Amino acid sequence: MEASQGTLPLNTCHVQKPLLIINRLHMLLHSTALGFLFYYRVRFLFQNPENRGSHLLPWLLVFASEIILSFIWFLGQAYRWRPVSRCVFPERLPGDDKLPAVDVFICTADPIKEPTIEVMNTVLSSMALDYPQEKLHVYLSDDGCSPITLYGMRKAFEFARWWLPFCRRYRIKNRCPKAYFSSVEIDDSDFVRSSLYMEDKQKIKGKYEAFKEDIQTFIKDKAFSKDSITVGDHSPVIEVMQENIIDDVDNVKMPLLVYVSRERKPFSPHHFKAGALNALLRVSAVMSNSPYILVLDCDMFCNDATSARYAMCFHLDPKISSTLAFVQFPQKFHNISKNDIYDSQLRSLFTLQWQGMDGLKGPVLSGTGFYMKRVSLYGNHANEGRTHMLPLQEYFGSSNEFINSLTQNDTSVFSSGQNTLLEEPHLLVSCRYEIGTKWGQDVGFLYDSVVEDFLTGFILHCNGWTSVFCEPSRPQFLGTATTNLNDVLIQGTRWYSGLFENGISKFCPLIYGSLRMPLLQSLCFAELTYFPLYCLPLWCFATIPQLCLLNGIPLYPKVTDPYFIIFLFIFVSSLSKHLLEVFLTGGTLQKWINEQRIWMMKSTTCHLYGCLDALLKKIGIREASFLPTNKAEDDEQTLLYQIDKYNFRASNIFIVPMLALLTINICCLVVGVYRVILVGDWGKMLIQNVLAGFIITVNYPVIEGAVIRKDKGRISQSVAIHAILATMFLLAFYKLVLVNV
């Protein structure tokens, strides 16, 4: 394909030199210190047991934890090896007539957790992308098969006929109606002073309000309740909102808009989002068959209209396009507070880590906000041609029309007038279609994990594909982040279960990956899959040193020992490196403490449950599940998050361990300090005292939630009693096992 006009590049890539130097220097110092630490620990084991002055079992546990922490730290350095940033020059793209077509896939599953108006805003914002309209096709997959979503689509299409020309005429930046009309959005249009613009704006606003009204009334009229959603049992429904038509009034073409609800049967596996995306992949192949695909979660609206052109700056760059599978934009969210107590924005992941992978072979596929090359999802079979009809059917299923689409790049079968009865699309989304084919294994989005995005991206990289991270200053997509503790931890449990599951499967990045991609790249993937293992060292560090403190057993060098410096250095070095990274990505000191805290909270709860869940799935006791997160706004919860107050009204399985661990730390610190005063061996026990003090300080909001706060988000008394019981149990258990062995 013709790329840049003349010799000017469509994009540039800069290595972030200063950061690279700091990172590598830090790696050198930190790993040297770790070397000394290991020497100190191993030496202990060879000492005469009588001279050791400590107990073997707690010592070994602490050592094992230090090894795991260092292992995850080591894997994480791969992200820091070669961070890059990129620039794009969309003005250098070829003319509109030469741009390739794009299919947009949006998934929704549950009209209660994912309010229809929000979903339609995502649909409208993607229809309004700044891209030739006849080359844009929007598909919505509705796993809930809800009449309200279908109705919403029809209404959205009607509204789009007003909305799209308006956006075009006035070159509106934010083409998500809800965001555009919201009071926080500042109108920076070039036409603000034009009275005609203001008039038009008011008119369109009225249309938008009417559109919302319509949907609200529909919901009320249908006495729409949870029971009325036929989850998991329905026939396929496909509706094309309207064919590409020319609007006479505005002379604006409308993109194709298609509603798809694949068939669902109770005992037929549907593979969650990956299954939905694969259904769309097949339907779109026989309708528009665009060579590029934009995937969006239903809450991820386009905050800027230029993303498709930005993505094409990479896909059409002849230097990288042959191996480029996808362009990933960062996940950003519209509902993040200044200090972001839950780290809902996943700061590290979507800034430093993805930039770091971009400097290697490219970022991990992140579920939403990416432009994928269609053929990269077809494995290596798409190019084999039509002569082997049989083998292709074994891969792709029985639809000849679909198989024909493999070789008909960019030809729209649908718009050429065939297929108006949608027979073939219905066949393609039936439950039976995938049986006996390679869908989900070799073809399309992969089914072996609930984090389908991670696995699919990983396998693409294993097969030699690359990816690119595109992070313009104005966020291209904005989603709804989970902003209450319970949701954050439930979502975390799903993610970490899915990630860890990959780490212990045949797709283990350290073995399967390192044989198929550069070592550093495979270390990045490994870091993600083994990240949940943080639960082991964090549980250990929150209990063992403290209980030993209680019993006067030292586990660390005393202040006068030269090795004391090593431990001090490692502690300060990791905290200050984290602080630096927070500052470099625009965070504050407060944000840094919040990240430390949520890391501890997550590690002791959802990392642990994630690992357990993955292990239980592995031995076949549990089944995979994917409950969509809640995207409906709850004012009370939003308020607590906005004023940096934790909402502890969460499941007991999360709150009880948190509070119990904290209670242990407080008890042990009190005794520890008392012992120092009484016995005076402060130098021997300093590290253990400081550790407990650090944990308590960082987690002060939990104490506040249990003791001081009176609002609804506090920790209730019954939960506190559970926690005290759990504390006593833990104390007794550890005493029995650790000290008496």
Ligand SMILES: O=c1ccn([C@@H]2O[C@H](COP(=O)(O)OP(=O)(O)O[C@H]3O[C@H](CO)[C@@H](O)[C@H](O)[C@H]3O)[C@@H](O)[C@H]2O)c(=O)[nH]1
């Ligand atoms: O059976 C299902 C379940 C979910 N979804 C859709 O999948 C999307 C993501 O679900 P969400 O509840 O928002 O999960 P998150 O944890 O926020 O999603 C993150 O993590 C997922 C992997 O676990 C990725 O697929 C997502 O892109 C990524 O944003 C939503 O649009 C859902 O409607 C379906 O279509 N079918």
Ligand SMILES: [Mn+2]
């Ligand atoms: Mn989401």
